[in-house]
Amino acid sequence: MNPVVIIGAGPQGLAAAAHLMERGMEPLVLEAGRQPAAAVDEWGHVRLFSPWPELIDGASRRLLEGTGWSAPDQGYPTGAQWVSEYLEPLAAALGDRVRYSARVVGVGRKGRDLSVDSGREDQPFTVHIETPNGEERVEARAVIDASGTWSTPNPAGADGLPAVGxxxxxxxxxxxxxxxxxxxxxxxxxxxxxxxxxxxxxxxxxxxxxxxxxxxxxxxxxxxxxxxxxxxxxxxxxxxxxxxxxxxxxxxxxxxxxxxxxxxxxxxxxxxxxxxxxxxxxxxxxxxxxxxxxxLTGFRPDHTFLSEVRLDLDVRLQAPPRVATEVDPNIHSCGSVAATGAADLAHPEPEFYIVGAKSYGRAPTFLTLTGFEQVRSVVAQLAGDEEAAQRVELELPDTGVCGGAGLFDEPEQGGGCCTPAAQPITLEPAPAGR
CATH class of the missing domain: 3.50.50.60 (FAD/NAD(P)-binding domain)
Structure with missing residues (x-):
């Protein structure tokens, strides 16, 4: 049977692979960089504000403990420590299920372009990759895009485009x-x-x-x-x-x-x-x-290699609509963001999911814990365990702030998210708390 292809060997991509293995499915992780968590390594000098217990996925912990690994349990690691003490050992435990220098440049359905309905769901995904040895095409039963947003930072220009010069x-x-x-x-x-x-x-x-x-x-x-x-x-x-x-x-x-x-x-x-x-x-x-x-104006998702995948995205945030309603800074930045699972992350393309920071589109609200809960739910759905996929196993920490981040100049209006009936939203742009 074709593997489940995971795009990106970062924290969520590696966690997804561990969950797939735990449920008896075969993952294939494709990483554009030359090492695991290559994006995290680029901000290795930054200390995270999440403590160690919130930076380790459950299935990943179980896989690693089988190798004799012991989880760090105290303190706040830097990005470099997160990589060396957890993510690199996790990638090593996954072995040749992780491929490096394998950049995904396209995802589609075998024999079906974006416009074709007939027989679409019966065909495997085709994942086109560029490697040092040339181009390849891999077939997949499902695709999980955990490629993140690190490579596409927002520009300084206030109109969303690079400023002149x-x-x-x-x-x-x-x-x-x-x-x-x-x-x-x-x-x-x-x-x-x-x-x-x-x-x-x-x-x-x-x-x-x-x-x-x-x-x-x-x-x-x-x-x-x-x-x-x-x-x-x-x-x-x-x-x-x-x-x-x-x-x-x-x-x-x-x-x-x-x-x-x-x-x-x-x-x-x-x-x-x-x-x-x-x-x-x-x-x-x-x-x-x-x-x-x-x-440091945030990040945005890159969907260019998904042009042949049927996506459903909010027009403002470029996130799935059910996620966007939770994290839209134009509306509010109040209350703990609800954990999101397979149902929230689903697209019109069956068995295709975007997880991790990329699933939040342009919203500056992502926590690592969110991504771990996402991949747990998505993998449960792929395994046919709908009860586990629908179950919520995470309550996110509150920020203690209240106010619409997208208001710019306007004072807070009565009846908005800061009324007593509302609660504040969790904010954590990448990479400081990822």
């Missing part, structure tokens, strides 16, 4: 879309940080340490929204203490004067000027010349 600044190395290692390169320089999530708060807190050591260091934090709102998180009300503490560290950096805020600033241009850059807003404001620009 942004590509040149990125090519020249002045602009990055990754959380930087706050070292001597930033001391005595001016850095502009654009973004409003936990990745931005992490960067602000790290750069503030540099500024404390070298007072000539300048930091400007650009927020598109007109009000600070819940930028600093829920503090002590956050049920993930390290997530709450992260926002408070960023808040102290602002209150101490180490960081200057630019609110209501919607980036239009990033001009290179004699080895530095000038960032300009749509309303004509211009920031002082900067030596570095860090763009």
């Amino acid at each position: 942004e590509r040149d600044a990125a090519t020249g190395g002045i602009l990055t879309y990754r959380i930087p290692e706050a070292d001597s390169r930033y001391a005595g320089r001016h850095t502009v940080v654009i973004g409003n999530g936990h990745s931005a708060a992490t960067t602000i807190a790290n750069l503030a340490r540099v500024a404390r050591r070298d007072p000539t260091t300048r930091i400007t934090w650009v927020l598109r929204r007109g009000q600070v709102g819940d930028t600093f998180g829920g503090g002590q009300a956050d049920e993930l203490p390290e997530r709450g503490a992260l926002g408070q560290r960023a808040k102290r950096a602002v209150e101490s004067g180490l960081v200057q805020l630019a609110t209501g600033f919607r980036t239009e241009r990033i001009d290179l000027v004699d080895g530095s850059v000038i960032v300009s807003a749509e309303d004509g404001r211009r920031l002082d010349r900067a030596d570095h620009v860090v763009v």
Whole structure:
């Protein structure tokens, strides 16, 4: 029988493989990188705000314990520690079921393009991959896309497109879309940080340490929204203490004067000027010349290789509609996001699922625990165990914040998500808490 193909050997992809094996099905994990969790490895210097017990999937734990592995149970690992102490051993336990340097470039149905109905469900999936040895086509009984969003960060431009000059600044190395290692390169320089999530708060807190050591260091934090709102998180009300503490560290950096805020600033241009850059807003404001620009405005899903798969996606968030109603920042950022399972993740293409951060589309609300629950449910559905697929085995931690992240300038209106009947939504953009 054809395997279940999993796209991506990150935390959710490897967990899906472990669940499939536990239920007697054969997984094949296709990873574009040259190692497991290649995306996590790129932000290995960042410490997660989820503790170890919330970063290990149940079926994966059981598989690893059979090899003599012992789970770390205390502390908050960095991305590099997550990889070396858990994800690499998990990939090793899966053995040759994981293939590296195998980039998926297309998914379809054998002999049927997107427009063909007749006999479609009876045909296996065809997964087209590029490898160092050329192109291949693999047949699959089902496909789980766990490829994430790390390779497609949102641009600085407030209209969702790169600002004028942004590509040149990125090519020249002045602009990055990754959380930087706050070292001597930033001391005595001016850095502009654009973004409003936990990745931005992490960067602000790290750069503030540099500024404390070298007072000539300048930091400007650009927020598109007109009000600070819940930028600093829920503090002590956050049920993930390290997530709450992260926002408070960023808040102290602002209150101490180490960081200057630019609110209501919607980036239009990033001009290179004699080895530095000038960032300009749509309303004509211009920031002082900067030596570095860090763009942390979230991520978006890449569906280009799924053009022959029948998808049902929300037009705003590019997430399945039932997921989008839970996480849409235009409506609210209140209350614990409900766990999502196979029924929420289903598409018109039977036995095709998108899981992990990519399932949330452009919404900045994903937690690793969410992904583990997703793959548990999806694999149960593929195994024909509908009772387990429908069962909810996860309650997500509250953030302690309340407010619509998509409101920008408008004050909170009565009757919205912050009324007593509502509860706050969990926010965790990748990668800081993944």
